[in-house]
Amino acid sequence: MRANKRLLFALGIVGFWTLLTYFIVIKNYDYNQVDKSKFHEKVVFLENEIKKETKNRKEIISRYQNLIRILNTKSITTTSVNSENALLELESNQNKPNSKIVFNGLYLDNDLYKPVIPIVVFACNRVSISRSLDLLIKYRPNREQFPIVVSQDCGDEATKEVILSYKDEVQLIQQPDLSDIEMMPKDKKFKGYYKISRHYGWALNTVFSNGFEFVIIVEDDLDVAPDFYEYFLGTFPLLRSDESLWCVSAWNDNGKSGLIDENAPELLYRSDFFPGLGWMMSKKLWDEIGPKWPKAFWDDWIRKPEIRRDRVCIRPELPRSRTFGKIGVSNGLFFEKHLKYIKLSETFVPFSTKDLSYLLKDNYDKTYINEVYRTPVVTFEELRSGLVKVDGPVRIQYNSRNQYKATCRNLGIMDDFKSGVPRTAYAGIVSSFFNNRRVYLAPSTNWKGYDPSWE
Structure with missing residues (x-):
């Protein structure tokens, strides 16, 4: 009954507010006080405000209707829990992220050159993840083709709230194992690297188990270039067809102004060195290396000869990613001396229309x-x-x-x-x-x- 009363109360507010606006503003308006154009502007403004308010009220009503349905399917009695607390608990549970990722197929329109590739953003406790997400959303050509999945470790509430503020623009999953890692005293300074590796292993298993064949891996402190998605669309067929390739990276370790040809944004290379920092990999590779994923220092591990097996990555002359994360597990290693000077490409190159067979x-x-x-x-x-x-x-x-x-x-x-x-x-x-x-x-x-x- 309490929930039904809330529903009726919400409907009453919508009706009352609409009628009040009509009688006060419309019926009593003095047409002689201002000209008709200004009156029209006010009417349009008020109409839009009413629509916004109605939409908000509908969302509230929909939320309570959903809770009522849940209450009807669960035998919650007053002897076990207060009904008001039950509503709050159920509402809270409805807002909790889970590990269910929306999968809409491998290709758009069954077109082999339109792969669905999720962007997996690894997050922990940086509220500045908004900077990364803003650019990923800004430059994303198609949300169905490039779903953004944020995988959060650490359980930091402030960062979680930032991620949830993007609503259906991103999907949030949370690493369930936040337990401490037992280590020898001399190795405790490396604990962060163990947690990162644990997070990567869980998140990649989770995403690939949802059916995707390729993913693009991004961290929460990366800026991306305007043609970030186009770069991966253009190189995707190479990764799919050339067995000697095992990744495509947006990063150039030496990509500072003065060390690169800034007039050659279309120039790409093969590289024996795994670059990371915004990179694409396949499920086929994950099926190979996932079962033996290391407990720490995964990026150094993946560069070992017995893991790399002479396979290479594609990397650009002008970087399509740049890190702004000075503070992190590595304590700003290389940042002041090197990383903050990386030149992010500003030129949009239509890679998907170019012949990149020279990279085979x-x-x-x-x-x-x-x-x-x-x-x-x-x-x-x-x-x-x-x-x-x-x-x-x-x-x-x-x-x-x-x-x-x-x-x-x-x-x-x-x-x-x-x-x-x-x-x-x-x-x-x-x-x-x-x-x-x-x-x-x-x-x-x-x-x-x-x-x-x-x-």
């Missing part, structure tokens, strides 16, 4: 590697001093780890390795810009492959 392994190896080794060899000192007599790209050769790292520091690019692979490298070759000239940092022609001892 056989084509790429014939053209890119041959192109690199046809360029003249120079020293960094010749390059720095302007003593290079030819125009166009040049090559600096390295033969040792120390020589490579010293040249990287001179060029201003990142000099570290992961499992012996330099950042952005393909066949040992790292491409960058120096003084407006393309520079290839490359091993000798008798290169035998990556040395995992190079760290």
Whole structure:
């Protein structure tokens, strides 16, 4: 009865407010006080306000009708719980996120070039996730084709409220295991990495178990470029058809102004180095690596030779993602020195209409590697001093780890390795810009492959 009275009360408010507005404003309006155009504007304004208020009231009524239906199906008695508390509890349960993800098929209109790819946003306790979500929603061409699923760990209420404020623009799922992780005292500083890996494993299992074949993984501190979705649409057929590819990434580790050709936003590369930070993977890959997912440091683990198995990623010259997360588990590692200077592409490139077959392994190896080794060899000192007599790209050769790292520091690019692979490298070759000239940092022609001892 209490719920029915609430329903009648809500309906009464709507009717009373509408009649009151009519009699006070319409019936008593003095047409001689202002001209008819202003009167018309006020009428239109009031009409719109009434429509808004009516819509709001209808939402309230619908909510209580839903609760009444639930009450009728559940035997809630006054002896077990106060009816008012029952309403509040049921309403709260209705607003709780769950792990049910809407799945509307693998392709739009059964078109193999219109894949449905969810964007999985990993979140924890950054209320600034709104910055990421705003751009993802702003540039999204089709919400049915690119559903946004936010997976939240940590249980932070403020961040949850921000996510829920986007209503049906995003779907929220929450990592159910928030238990502490037992660790040796000396390893406690790494606990955050263990929780991140646990979250990734759960979320990817959850999304892929809903039927999707591909996902794009984003973190809650990433800005994305205007053609972010178009970039993945264009490269999707490559990932689907080329067995030597295992990801497409929006990130360039050396993507700072001055180190890239900002006039080549359409230029893409193959890379032996897993970039992460806005990347697409397949269910086929997850079925392979998911069962052996590591307890921590998943991104370093995925770069290990026995996991990568000589597969590569596509990455851009101009980044399609940029991190703004200075504070996090890594305590701002590299941020002040490097990450905050990454150049986010501002040019929209229609990748889905371009021929990207040059990125297929056989084509790429014939053209890119041959192109690199046809360029003249120079020293960094010749390059720095302007003593290079030819125009166009040049090559600096390295033969040792120390020589490579010293040249990287001179060029201003990142000099570290992961499992012996330099950042952005393909066949040992790292491409960058120096003084407006393309520079290839490359091993000798008798290169035998990556040395995992190079760290």
